[in-house]
Amino acid sequence: MSNVPRSAPLAGQPLCEMRILRLEHGESVSLRILTPMPADGRVRGCMTHYEKGTHYCDGGRVSCQGNRHRLPMVWKGYLAAEVWQEKEGYWQPCVLEVSEHLEHKMHERVDRGQVWELWKKPKKKHGGNQPLEGQLLEERDERTFPPHWDVTRHLAKIWRVDTVELLQVNPVPMPIRLPPSFGDGPRPRVVKMGPTLQQQQEAALFARVREELEKRLGRRPLSAEIAQAVQAARDGDAINSTQTGS
Secondary structure: OOOOOOOOOOOOOOOOOOOEEOOOOOOEEEEEEOOOOOOOOOOOEEEEEEOOOEEEOOOOOOOOOOOHHHOOEEEEEEEEEEEEEOOOOEEEEEEEEEOHHHHHHHOOOOOOOEEEEEEOOOOOOOOOOOOOEEEEEEEOOHHHOOOOOOHHHHHHHHHOOOOOOOOEOOOOOOOOOOOOOOOOOOOOOOOOOOOOHHHHHHHHHHHHHHHHHHHHHOOOOOOHHHHHHHHHHHHHHHHHHHHHHO
């Protein structure tokens, strides 16, 4: 693409209405960054309020007063970019809105001349909104990109304010990331099982044997069931002693 200023479109070249690029759930796009980054590599933005849409916060000076200024403030970053339109076969100019989460993905990495893929996962059935994700696809020669433009002028028109200042970096700190540790896992937990049915039956039988023995010691006759069990135990002992002797 030739380096032709935006103010001098080629004959027959389509003109695209400037808009703020925001993705819906389940949507993905490819775009290229036109804004050159400052020395610290941080995206610049401003504080906003959400009231049936995103609104610029000027600190309560002029355009942001009254009840709106009492609403929670959310940082948004903005970059000049072009989104790829597959059907039309061209890069469409847009203002990329960078969320706090996406800025962490772009942190000190994003710069002019890069091509990024952005996406939002489908919305969960019983969950909240999904964050805007991003991945660097490639880095191209920035001299093949069109010149960037002042996004504040377009934001001021979209938000219907006199001026917009993009001076703030993302106030949300980067999440702390540490590498995992590899090695042997914990030993399996030993699960203490309760007595089996056979053990329960044997315990009940032994209890009755004890009861009958106590009766025997009291010169009471053994019941027929216990007598049979005792005789079976004696027979088993006799068989074992015979096998041992042989």
